[in-house]
Amino acid sequence: MEQSFEQLYEQTYWSVLRYFARRLPGDDDHVRDLTAEVYLVAWRRRHALPPEPLPWLYGTARHVLGNDRRSTTRRRRLAERLGQDPTGPAHEGQTLAVDHADEHDRAWVHAALDQLSESDQEVLRLAAWEELTTDQLALALRCSRSAAAMRLHRARERLRTVLDRDPRLTETLRRSR
Numbered sequence: 001m002e003q004s005f006e007q008l009y010e011q012t013y014w015s016v017l018r019y020f021a022r023r024l025p026g027d028d029d030h031v032r033d034l035t036a037e038v039y040l041v042a043w044r045r046r047h048a049l050p051p052e053p054l055p056w057l058y059g060t061a062r063h064v065l066g067n068d069r070r071s072t073t074r075r076r077r078l079a080e081r082l083g084q085d086p087t088g089p090a091h092e093g094q095t096l097a098v099d100h101a102d103e104h105d106r107a108w109v110h111a112a113l114d115q116l117s118e119s120d121q122e123v124l125r126l127a128a129w130e131e132l133t134t135d136q137l138a139l140a141l142r143c144s145r146s147a148a149a150m151r152l153h154r155a156r157e158r159l160r161t162v163l164d165r166d167p168r169l170t171e172t173l174r175r176s177r
Contacts (some may be wrong), residue, residue: 004024004094005042005043005046008042008049009035009039010100012054012057013035013039014057015040015054015057015059015130016035016038017031017032017035017060019058019061019129019130020034020035020061020065021076021140022125022129023065024120030068034061034064034065035061036083037064038057038060038061038064038164041060042056042057042060043136044128050139052136052139054136055132055135055136055137055138055140056139056140058126058130058132058136058140059140059141059142061141062126062140078177105127112162112163112166113159114127114160115166116155116159117158117164119151119155120154120155120159121155123137123141123151123152123155124152124156124159125154126140126141127152134148135148135150135163137152164173
């Protein structure tokens with residue numbers, strides 16, 4: 001089992017790392033810590049891993065990131081109550097290379113995504129950035145295939161509505177093609 005877990009790690013590590021790097025750009029140490037946490041969960045659950053583990057790992061990463069965001073929010077609120085700097089020391093170091101589009105393309109995508117719920121943003125990111133199929137998306141979201149397809153469809157519709165409502169975003173999209 002240790003050998004197959006080692007293979008799993010080698011085959012999926014960079015995908016999981018990029019998952020976090022896309023969501024936390026410029027915070028490389030934190031990205032690595034969260035990635036390690038995903039593999040700790042996977043190690044503990046290694047006997048129950050599905051045959052296709054990457055979508056399961058993305059689902060686990062999603063939960064790890066949610067837990068991390070909640071912890072950060074609690075720490076920030078506590079620090080604010082105590083009158084301390086909630087951001088803490090800045091992270092230094094080398095930035096992870098992530099296969100992002102150019103800065104102009106990122107700006108309009110993020111502007112449109114920011115107008116959607118966190119849930120809609122994540123389902124769209126998993127489908128587009130992580131290139132998950134509907135079956136893989138269902139595994140990552142821990143839901144049925146039909147529920148995953150419906151969530152993706154609804155998120156795309158909401159994104160379309162945001163783009164239709166804001167002509168500047170539509171124009172930016174047209175120029176970037």
